[in-house]
Amino acid sequence: MESGMLAYGLLAFATVAYLFRWLMPPKSSLPDIPAVTPTTPILSFWGSIKNLTHNKELILEGYHKYKGRAFKVPELFRWHVIVTGPKLVDELRKAPDEMLSFKDAVIEQISMDWTFGPAIMGNPYHIPLIRSNLTRNLVVLFSGVREELMAAFNDAIPPSDDWIAVPALETLMTIVSRTSNRIFVGLPTCRNPDYVDLNIKFTIDAVTTGIMLNMVPAFLRPIVGRLLTSVPKSIERGVKHLGPVIKERYRMVEEYGHDYEGKPNDMLSWLIDEAEGVETGARELVLRILSINFGAIHTSSNSFTHALYRLASNPEWTLTLREEVEQVVKEEGWTKNALQKMHKVDSFLKESQRCDGLGSVSITRLAVQDFTFSDGTFIPKGTFVSAAMMPIHHDEEFYENPEMFNPWRFAEKRSGEGEELKHQLVSTNTEYITFGHGKHACPGRFFAANELKGMLAHVVTTYDVKLEKDGEIPPPSWIAQSLVPNRTGKVLFRKRRD
Known part of the structure; x- marks a missing residue:
């Protein structure tokens, strides 16, 4: 959906939300937690409208007002609590x-029953596969990934x-x-233009539908969701591409066993091995692949667009990166181990994530029971809680x-004794939470980091x-808590001259 259409859509849904807010006031006003907008019903509603386009400022x-404590920002049908400071x-x-x-927060935030279908988080068996199989196979599969990104570029x-x-x-x-x-479904499907378009469209539709559904009351979502969802049509379209592939792989398993000779080493095979029952x-397998694509395409393309805008705004950085890449490749070849040694490439991408990132908050959770932080902040059941990611990443402390924007910031930090691992792109801590932090940190970040580093290394050497x-970076947009790189901005490319 184009940004103008999305804006009109948001306005229309906000108007509907205004009418229903009086019927469904927030369950709790959280009176003991300070707010950044007025808390009276009418003014807090207008605060929630402001939050849709000015979340960054709020x-x-x-x-800055409540650092080290919690505060709240208004959303259409609830207050969202934001915690600050390393301790909280x-x-x-x-x-x-x-x-x-974490799980309930994801389901609620993106209206998952309608954007992906209830089975995806009801039985998230794909997540351990991303965390284990995908990460373990990065070395083995790197040559194919490298080949594909070169061909795609x-x-x-x-x-x-x-x-x-x-x-x-x-x-x-x-x-x-x-x-x-x-690495998800292999050749030749990964190059099929209609299959590529399907995954991109599914990703955009999921984001747009999730935003729209969060702007109507929960009791209306089953009705509105059926009108907006693209899941059934996307599945039908996906089955045309993957149905014959899945059928053939099952035939091979039945005839030769799970470890048959020549078995593709990709996500689809891992899913087939683990799937049970329905x-x-x-x-079901097609929907699972579409959902995994959403995670890969949405975050990685947004992240790399931010980084590319930064690189194109200061072309002299290309020469520094190019020098590092060519030196490492001369010693290691184009391998995953080579990517590990490209500290400036890694640093550039991490600094881009720090400065631009994916939004204002991270580590979002939904209270399914009452919870109290050590400073006495009480979070009643049904409340959303997040960490203030963007301000943390811009805190001089x-x-x-x-x-x-210092592209070599994290490369310089890695030179200190015992600091080698702490400042990698994939590393998380309370001061760097782009990928979340803790046991629910993004399970696909190791694959994403290798893909992004491979793309940046290819761009600067080609x-x-x-x-x-x-020097004028196309301005990004804020949609509630999400930072979206400029959708129409262009970058100029030519074959390298030196």
């Missing part, structure tokens, strides 16, 4: 699931002696989809000159890049 205001952030990530639930941005303007986010979604699906059906307007 979160920053709360963080650590307590949030350590809180038991039976009290502050070459198809989308053919090296040219002349500058070519490329729509950044749109192009990168295609490249990320192809590269990710090389989940063994082709439609944790980062020197936090408003400055192209020169710059912005259409020198």
Whole structure:
């Protein structure tokens, strides 16, 4: 959905929400937790409308007023509690699931019953596969990933002696989809244009539907959800591509056993091996693959677009990165181990995540029981709680000159004794929570990091890049708590000159 249409849609749904708010006031006003907007019903409603487009300002205001404590921001049908300071952030990530639930927060926040279907989080057997099988196979599968990202870039941005303007986010979604699906479903499906388009459309539809459904009361979501959801059509479209593949793999398993010779080593095979009962059906496996694609495409394409805009705004950084990549590759070749040694590449991406990131909050939980933090902050059942990610990442207590984009910030930190691992892109702590923190930190971050580093290394060794307007990064957008890179911004590419 185009940004203008989305804006009109948000306004329409906000109007409906205004009418129903009087019928369904927030369950708790959380009177003991300070707010960044007025708390009276009418004014808090207008505060919730402001939160849709100015969440960044509200979160920053709360963080600086109540640092080390909790505060609350208004949403259409609830208050959302934000905790600050390392102590409370650590307590949030350590809180038991039976009290502050990650799973229930995900289901509620993106209206998962309608954006993905209830089975995905009802039986999330794919998550251990992402955490274990996918991570363990990164070394073995790296050559295929590298081959695919090279082919995808070459198809989308053919090296040219002349500058070519490329729509950044749109192009990168295609490249990320192809590269990710090389390891999800393999060749030739990962290169099929309709299959690539399906996964991108499913990702965009899921985000848009989730936003819309959060703007109507819970009792209306089954009705509105049936009107908005694209899941059934997406599954049908996916079955056309993957149905015959799934059928053939089951035939091979039945005839030769689970470890048959030539068995593809990809996510689809791992799912087939683990699926039980109804989940063994082709439609169910297709939906599982679509959902995994959502996680890969949405976060990685947004993250790399932010990073690409930063790189193109200062083309001189390309030379520094290029020098590191070529030196490491000369010693290690194009391998996963080589990526591990590209400290400046890793640092550039981590600094981009710190400065831009995916939004204002992280480590979001839903209280399924009453919970009390050590400072006495009481969180009643049914309350959303998050950590203030964006202000933490811009706090001078944790980062020197936090408003400055220093591409080598984390590479320099890694040079200290005992600091080698702490400042990697995939590492999390209470001061860096892009991937969350603790046991629910993003399970796919190791794959994502390798994919992003491989993409950045390829870009700097293959192209020169710059912005259409020198140094002027296309402005991003805020939609509630999410930071979205400019959807129409373009980056200029040409074949490298030196």
